[in-house]
Amino acid sequence: MMQQTSDKKWFDELVVELRLRQVHGSAIGDTVASARELLRDTGQPAEEAFGPARDYAAALEFPAAPGHxxxxxxxxxxxxxxxxxxxxxxxxxxxxxxxxxxxxPAQLALLATPVVLVALLPLYLDAVVRRLWVGIAIAAICAVAGVLSAVVxxxxxxxxxxxxxxxxxxxxxxxxxxxxxxxxxxxxxxxxxxxxxxxxxxxxxxxxxxxxxxxxxxxxxxxxxxxxxxxxxxxxxx
Missing domain, CATH: 1.20.58 (Methane Monooxygenase Hydroxylase; Chain G, domain 1)
Structure with a gap:
């Protein structure tokens, strides 16, 4: 049971990593199926067989969508x-x-805050996906800016x-x-x-x-x- 839970987490992380790399869904499905088949044959945990999901995804070579x-x-x-x-x-x-x-002007500056944060999302998207507190902090900043824009x-x-x-x-x-x-x-x-x-x-x-x-x-x-x-x-x- 522990191994199944660990493997599920590993595969979830693998899918996220491949999505972040703009890998097509069909290619992700093939990768996951191949990995599961190998694990059934060897009986190894996913982490032991392939290493960390992030490193394994980085080592794979797939055609991806254009970066932007x-x-x-x-x-x-x-x-x-x-x-x-x-x-x-x-x-x-x-x-x-x-x-x-x-x-x-102060009101416009505060209203621009969430717009700028969203516009800069490509620069810190990985951090938002991998660290929950980053997403919470960004949402909090946007909420505070919205409240303050009404105040001023x-x-x-x-x-x-x-x-x-x-x-x-x-x-x-x-x-x-x-x-x-x-x-x-x-x-x-x-x-x-x-x-x-x-x-x-x-x-x-x-x-x-x-x-x-x-x-x-x-x-x-x-x-x-x-x-x-x-x-x-x-x-x-x-």
């Missing part, structure tokens, strides 16, 4: 969605109260750097979020079938259950759902 392909396909749309959501949140309160949207928001037009009509920003950012969510839903539906991890021995796929697919769709529509919740809250509190 995921940045273009996933990161930049996510970054645009985050920016649209942050701008929507700034505009929604002013719109529901029929006031101008007041903006200060101007209350009088004379204190604001910009005073603008919130309606175009509200409508524009809402449309951006919806369009991106539709695009991500279509893309993830196509990519799921093309890049699944398939065991060549059993023909089964990993991580493609109903729960996993629902989670993907919820993630795709996260910003519009949160924006709708913020709109409802603003209308209730006006």
């Amino acid at each position: 392909d995921w940045v273009r396909q996933a990161l930049w749309p996510s970054l645009l969605g985050l920016l649209a959501f942050l701008l929507f949140n700034q505009a929604v309160t002013a719109w529901t109260q029929q006031e101008l949207l007041l903006v200060s 928001a101007p209350t009088q037009p004379s204190d604001a750097w910009l005073a603008i009509d919130p309606s175009p920003w509200l409508i524009g950012t809402a449309l951006v979020m919806v369009v991106l969510s539709v695009r991500n839903t279509v893309r993830s539906s196509r990519a799921a079938d093309d890049d699944e991890i398939i065991d060549p021995l059993s023909g089964t796929t990993a991580g493609t259950g109903a729960g996993a697919r629902i989670l993907v769709h919820v993630t795709n529509w996260l910003f519009p759902v949160l924006a709708l919740a913020m709109l409802g809250l603003a209308l209730a509190l006006r």
Whole structure:
């Protein structure tokens, strides 16, 4: 039982390492199947037979997607969605109260903090995946920046750097979020079938259950759902 638990952890780590290296799902499935078959023949634990999962993944040679392909396909749309959501949140309160949207330099700097952190994600993605505290710290910084941006928001037009009509920003950012969510839903539906991890021995796929697919769709529509919740809250509190 202990060996099975240890081997499962090792294979989970191997899949993560190969995904970080942009290895295609079918190649990952072949690698995992070959390793499991060897372990069945030898009876050895995975760590003993192959060494640390990270080192084993690094030693394998696979054709991988272009190094920055995921940045273009996933990161930049996510970054645009985050920016649209942050701008929507700034505009929604002013719109529901029929006031101008007041903006200060300090407020813009704080709103830019989570955008910059997401934009720099390729530089520290490995640390986020391998160390839970790094992801928690990044999320905490983003949350604090969001709270502080509301605290430093101007209350009088004379204190604001910009005073603008919130309606175009509200409508524009809402449309951006919806369009991106539709695009991500279509893309993830196509990519799921093309890049699944398939065991060549059993023909089964990993991580493609109903729960996993629902989670993907919820993630795709996260910003519009949160924006709708913020709109409802603003209308209730006006």
